[in-house]
Amino acid sequence: MKSETDFINRLLNEKKKDKAFKELLDFYQKRLYWHIRKLVITHENANDVLQNTFLRVYKSLPKFKQQSSLHTWMFKIAYNESIRFLNNEKKKKNESLDDISKTYLNNLTSDSFFEGDEVQFKLQQILAELPEKHRHIFQMKYFDDLKFKEMEAILEIKEGTLKTSYYATVKHIKENMLNIELFSKKKVQLLTTNT
């Protein structure tokens, strides 16, 4: 894409906006899909939220004041749409905080497009047990490759707090994954000696 201001001008131009919006879709579709998918877990839900996100982006473009970058703005809309979806689901199911991690794993195992092995499932399990906000911070940094500054604007949490949360989560995951790998290796040894 050319410079962001030029691109935004094209998006706002009645004659050029359709082509510009297709470019926007090409660039952000996968990025936002994966961002949403990690928040809402199942593919079906992620698809619904993604469609709502792009429709909202399309409708809100004339109101975009360019106070943040287009990248941050797009992710903020996607994040807000996902949180709105999750809150509605929680209300519908009348869930308590304790149920959220259970629901996370239930959704994961019920998703026909979860193809994880034991180690991948364990990582998901560790993520599920994290407080929701810490999980989101880790996912946005580690998987979505967002900068702390961008995350500050999206989550409305100070950069320092985000960094503390992220590094603490990384440490926690490393420790737990190490145990899983050791457990897995031992299990493999046991299996091989028995046969």
Add this chain to the structure above:
Amino acid sequence: MNSKKNNIDLDKTHKNDLGLGVPENYFSTSKNELLSKIASENRTKVIPIYQNKFIWFVAAGIALLVALTVFKQDMFPSIDKNPSIVSDTVNKFQNLELVYDLFNTDKQDITVASLFMNDSEISNYVANNIIEELLIDEEIDSFILEDILNEELNMN
């Protein structure tokens, strides 16, 4: 706007680390679906007249005025030009004696007639007529009861 991870990396990372997959051709199908949704949004787009509050209020005012003048011509009566049915009633009830006549001839019209009278006149009327009538009724009832009791005593 540049991101370190490209689209292929994104798919790989999510598959390898989290075990998350997507249906085949999902992204191209989803893109077409989205574009057609947006196209249909554009087709059904209406002129957002409601966004301009001033125009909206002016339009609502004009509509209200037209509706009242066309469909309810007697909505704003003046003293000089009352619609016939109203002026008839007002003139009729200007004479209090006629009101009392109406009360006496047809009790159903009390509620209607009371609309054109002062509160003090209504309470006078109620005290002089209705309460009196109730007392008379009650007196008659007590006479009837007395008669019945006397009859029963005579029988015994």
